Amino acid sequence: MTTEQQGAVTPQAQNDAALATLRRFPTGIVVFLSLITVSAAAVLVSRLTASPVAKCGSKIMQPGDTCAMRGRRGRSLGDRNFEEAVVAAEKLLLGQTVAAAVVLLVAIAFLIMVVHRWRADVAAAPQLTGTHGLLGAAAFPTGVRTVVLFLTAAAVGGVSTLLVLYVFGFSLLGIGLAVVAVAIVAGIVWVGRPQGTTIIQVFTPGLAVLTRSQRTDVDWNNAQVRTRLGSPPAHSLSWVGRKGSVDIDDEVMFTNLRQRINEIQWPAVQQNFAAGQPIDFNAVRLEDNAVVNGRGRIPLAELHSVTVEVNKEKSAYLFSSAGQKIEVNTSDLGNPDLLFGLLRQHTRAAIVLH
Known part of the structure; x- marks a missing residue:
């Protein structure tokens, strides 16, 4: 995340503003x-x-008094x-x-x-x-x-x-x-216990995230971005070993995190797929040439479509084969760009995400 990407505000000024919010x-x-x-x-x-x-x-x-009870429409209740x-x-x-x-x-x-x-x-x-080496920072009150x-x-x-x-x-x-x-x-x-203010600092090796008054250092290779599709979309950040995610209300911050994670993790994701190693995207895994989660398994050779369904009731990705569907919440899928990039490369599935 460069100074140009954040306008005229320097990383130090961003960090000072974030700490002032905290x-x-x-x-x-x-x-x-x-x-x-x-x-x-x-x-x-x-x-x-x-x-x-x-x-x-x-x-x-x-x-000695008696009261005649009546309902809203005048119906006698005794x-x-x-x-x-x-x-x-x-x-x-x-x-x-x-x-x-x-x-x-x-x-x-x-x-x-x-x-x-x-x-x-x-x-x-x-x-x-x-x-030292700070590229950007932002605070998110809760x-x-x-x-x-x-x-x-x-x-x-x-x-x-x-x-x-x-x-x-x-x-x-x-x-x-x-x-x-x-x-x-x-x-x-x-x-609902208060979470306080969340601060995300961006460095070249990774991220420093303060949430619930505790700092966690996150390597770029362990970071995941998630988006709950809808109007408006809701963005969040998670990482390996964390249950749940941290909300990100800053669109610029999220866009830059997403781009950097994609750039850094894409080569390793391709290598792991070629080597047949499982790749975890939180809501689903790519394992043994199949899309897998606790609800089912669809071999990549049989996967014919990935679609998205967004309405008042849900926001979900649907992975479909001729005989099976796997549905996952959009907010639970980590690094979807990387997953769909692999599926576009290695399957003939129609991926329609709009």
């Missing part, structure tokens, strides 16, 4: 989470100090007496209290994790100050992902516990279902 305090997310925390705490206190009130619509019921209305009010109050507590805990958890991740990122910044997953966890936790306890109350079934809902929320919180 060190910047996530004020927006912290303020947002703080407001949610205060709001949830206020609701929780109000529910803890409230008493159940039997109501028929907006009217407060008295002992009658509810005062005692039954009190029980329903108690269940609703319990559900509201637990739901507010769940949202409060989720907000506090995310708030603590966001600040902890920022502190860890700042502490990790010295790992990226060495710039705050939007954090907010989306927080909202998901809070919504799932709040709504599910409210509904479960309102319907089943403080019964064994209600408690069991509430525990399941909280466990699901805990899973979402774990998956």
Whole structure:
């Protein structure tokens, strides 16, 4: 990645800007989470100090009253007496209290994790100050992902516990279902734990990638680029030994990484194919003159087409023979240019990728 490719901005200036992004305090997310925390705490206190009130619509019921229950379209749902209305009010109050507590805990958890991740990122910044031979650098904040997953966890936790306890109350079934809902929320919180800022530095021998406050040095021969086709496409970087990938929102950075990986790995890929050695493209492998993954095996001599299917439901490559299809997500296929280059050279398959 040359200075000309990045305009007038020097690699050193790119690195300084990336480190400034890494060190910047996530004020927006912290303020947002703080407001949610205060709001949830206020609701929780109000529910803890409230008493159940039997109501028929907006009217407060008295002992001996009967309420004619009706659905949204006026359909009769039967009658509810005062005692039954009190029980329903108690269940609703319990559900509201637990739901507010769940949202409060989720907000506090995310708030603590966001600040902890920022502190860890700042502490990790010295790992990226060495710039000898630096060709380029870019930073990719992950705050939007954090907010989306927080909202998901809070919504799932709040709504599910409210509904479960309102319907089943403080019964064994209600408690069991509430525990399941909280466990699901805990899973979402774990998956959504803040990743902080990702920084990618480009050097002649390879890459330095800082993600989750940890630096990894990646040799060009071990690097993989992936693209989830769609509108717009979503790009990412991975490497041998890593589960998952790192999102790349900079189109220029991704294009240059893709070109460099293709240039460096293409000769070795051709040699390995000629020698009959397996070649791993993450979602599929070329092995024993066949396209292989856990779902099937298509000999290259029988491969007649590779197509792409992109719609609202999926974005997938389809490898097809007369009797079999292998479908893989476009976002899971590593270094697709190299794979399709080999297939064009060594098969007669029609490769249509648009």
